[in-house]
Amino acid sequence: MQYSLIIGQDSIKKHLKQIAKSKQISHGYIFEGPKGTGKFDMAKIFGQSILCRNQGPEPCEICSSCIKANSGNHPDMQYLDLDEDSIKRQDIDGILNKIYTKPYESNRKIFIINESHKMTVQAANAFLKTLEEPPADTIIILITTNINLLLPTIASRCQHFRFEEISFNEIVRILVRDYNSTESEARLLAGYSKGILQRAINIKHKTFDLLALRDQVLEIVDGLMDGGRFTAFRFEKYFDQNKAHTEEIIEIMMIWFRDVLFYKTDLKENIINIDKLELVAKHSKKANSIKCSEIFGHLQMTYEDINNNSNFKYAIDHLLFEIQEVRHG
Numbered sequence: 001m002q003y004s005l006i007i008g009q010d011s012i013k014k015h016l017k018q019i020a021k022s023k024q025i026s027h028g029y030i031f032e033g034p035k036g037t038g039k040f041d042m043a044k045i046f047g048q049s050i051l052c053r054n055q056g057p058e059p060c061e062i063c064s065s066c067i068k069a070n071s072g073n074h075p076d077m078q079y080l081d082l083d084e085d086s087i088k089r090q091d092i093d094g095i096l097n098k099i100y101t102k103p104y105e106s107n108r109k110i111f112i113i114n115e116s117h118k119m120t121v122q123a124a125n126a127f128l129k130t131l132e133e134p135p136a137d138t139i140i141i142l143i144t145t146n147i148n149l150l151l152p153t154i155a156s157r158c159q160h161f162r163f164e165e166i167s168f169n170e171i172v173r174i175l176v177r178d179y180n181s182t183e184s185e186a187r188l189l190a191g192y193s194k195g196i197l198q199r200a201i202n203i204k205h206k207t208f209d210l211l212a213l214r215d216q217v218l219e220i221v222d223g224l225m226d227g228g229r230f231t232a233f234r235f236e237k238y239f240d241q242n243k244a245h246t247e248e249i250i251e252i253m254m255i256w257f258r259d260v261l262f263y264k265t266d267l268k269e270n271i272i273n274i275d276k277l278e279l280v281a282k283h284s285k286k287a288n289s290i291k292c293s294e295i296f297g298h299l300q301m302t303y304e305d306i307n308n309n310s311n312f313k314y315a316i317d318h319l320l321f322e323i324q325e326v327r328h329g
């Protein structure tokens with residue numbers, strides 16, 4: 001893998017390339033930042049570049065070391081990437097045993113620990129002892145969403161890189177430039193991306209059509225805002241039939257009411273559904289500002305209720321009532 005795989009984070013890439021080139025490599029690094037910003041891939045690429053036989057600023061992709069690293073089978077590159085609530089002492093012991101053996105085929109060993117803030121106190125203490133006096137050939141990369149959740153004594157022994165979310169406008173720009181999106185589609189996708197480009201791309205490439213789903217959802221919302229009789233039964237049925245897309249439906253509604261609020265408060269430049277401006281305007285005339293801002297909490301709650309399977313009918317009835325209420329006053 002090469003650094004071009006990761007979108008944005010240019011200053012971190014530059015810095016990591018300099019480190020690989022200078023060979024002034026520390027024993028510990030912390031990659032901190034929100035989910036989906038490329039921390040784990042960046043750590044793999046950095047590790048690969050250090051092990052690369054051609055020793056350039058970034059992996060050559062053709063040497064035997066790079067080929068092994070790309071296949072995930074490099075014996076000198078170890079990952080701890082657990083899908084558990086915590087990283088326990090025995091997980092860390094497994095890593096520590098490997099830290100104290102010689103590299104198999106390189107002159108260094110790379111250890112990448114994902115979600116390192118999940119280390120239990122026992123695990124963190126065991127780990128700290130190693131980090132205080134690591135073997136000379138060892139490089140440890142800790143990945144975390146929040147450095148404050150790591151022991152300060154661990155954090156202080158590592159060089160820290162902070163990954164940033166990509167801005168809304170940056171995502172729009174990349175979608176238009178590299179992914180064949182129109183401006184209005186790009187704004188919509190960026191609006192649903194939560195600052196994560198990969199999420200926007202996934203929505204674009206999804207087997208179902210987000211824009212078509214949005215049209216259905218807006219038809220329902222429009223019916224409710226018109227005061228039309230939308231029976232709880234039909235509403236329930238819609239959610240039930242589209243259960244796989246509950247998250248998207250809820251998000252579409254949230255972004256919609258956010259747009260309505262922006263329109264009402266004359267912050268139109270923030271509107272995401274710019275291709276539906278007329279409908280936004282229509283709803284903003286009918287909507288009560290307070291109810292409109294309250295709806296977010298209800299939508300969030302509905303999502304959680306549906307996810308927890310706790311009283312689906314009640315959750316949906318309640319949401320229907322709340323949306324109808326937005327209109328009054």
Ligand SMILES: [Zn+2]
Nearest residue numbers: 052060063066
């Ligand atoms: Zn290589």
